[in-house]
Amino acid sequence: MICSLCLCSVGGSSRGRRQRKGEDVVHPLKVTLEDLYLGRSKKLSLSRNVICSKCSGKGSKSGASMKCSGCQGSGMKVSIRQLGPGMIQQMQHACNECRGTGESISDKDRCPQCKGEKVVPEKKVLEVVVEKGMQNNQKITFPGEADEAVFTGDIVFVLQQKEHPRFxxxxxxxxxxxxxxxxxxLCGFQFVITHxxxxxxxxxxxxxxVVKPDSFKAVNDEGMPMYRKPFLKGKLYIHFTEMRRKQQAQNEAYDEDDEMPGGAQRVQCAQQ
Known part of the structure; x- marks a missing residue:
């Protein structure tokens, strides 16, 4: 099964004064308890931005760019908001004219392939391997697979286990x-559990x-596989709950042909 995901570029400064790692892209990945017990492989299709090969990420034909007049090349703008008498709030945000790059490119000089964006979209399929024994909220990381930058960020899948109807x-x-x-x-039981x-x-x-209500029975080596130790397993605990007397009476009424004198409750164990 191939699912479609879209990785949206978060953006940031590309001014070259300070090189930093690109943003990591985090996605939740729904899994069942069966997936975590047995292990599973999923193929996920995604779209990411890669540096334009035609202009080498410059965004222009000539490779040149001008300082953005809106932010004077800083990539940021400052806005001031009046909150009340003598109270102001100063906020910094990415320049909307250059989108935080600090540069502007003339329309005539824009790269025909990326249209001055410096990056182009690329489709990619990643195979996510859910190993036996992995936990809810555990992360699976693909280093350097996010939107391309000087130091490309990672794609991170966070496992989210769906609730199981029984276990x-x-x-x-x-x-x-x-x-x-x-x-x-009181007399013994025998039943089957589908694992x-x-x-x-x-x-x-x-x-x-004799089993008391709200007691547990442990079955060794029938729990979850241990992460990266799949031949070792935890325990399976069976929590015994007592059937309500009214429900039990209704169920046993179909099986009883004879009535006890005085309406007394009859519990008779089979000979073992």
Whole structure:
């Protein structure tokens, strides 16, 4: 799957007095818990600005430029705002005439390829590898892939995990809820959980085990893979919740043919 992204140029001074790294471009990347469990590769199509090859980033045919008359070559303008009696606010912002470059190019001398912009758009496809065990908000960085500058910035993808309908993650551990009836809690249980990779896990109680409400059962090595240690895994915790008495009574009413004298509740464990 190829998604389309647009990297917008943030802009900045290109006056040459002080060279600085271009702006990093940060994008959120939605992933599922299955993606983080199994690992996944995604191809993302993006557009970025690269230095014009025809004018070598000068913006003009002759390679010359003039000092912007609007900002006197500083690339910045200062505006003053009256806030109240004796109170003023001074704000500095990029010059709107030269867009912060401090230079102006005559229309006749503009580069025919970049139209004086000094950069041209370029399409590129990046393959983002989501490794097993990565965390929510973890960053995947592509150095030097942002808008081209003297020192080109990075493209950074920040993982954003979608909420899973059943599993919850805490570090390298997974949590899942399961509701038990009173009979199952007292007499034993056996059920299947479909894991994130599609495997069927058989979960059953030990002989004679009584499960209390709001208790947990840990299954070793069935949690999340550890980042860059995919053969090591955390634990899977099963959180047992007790079925409401009203709900349990409704469910058991279909299975009971005989009634206990006086309407007493009947819990009978099968012989093991």
């Amino acid at each position: 919850k993650r805490k570090g390298d551990d997974l949590f899942v809820e399961h509701t038990l009836s009173l009979t199952e809690a 994130l990779d599609g495997r069927q896990l058989l979960i059953k109680s030990l002989p004679g085990e």
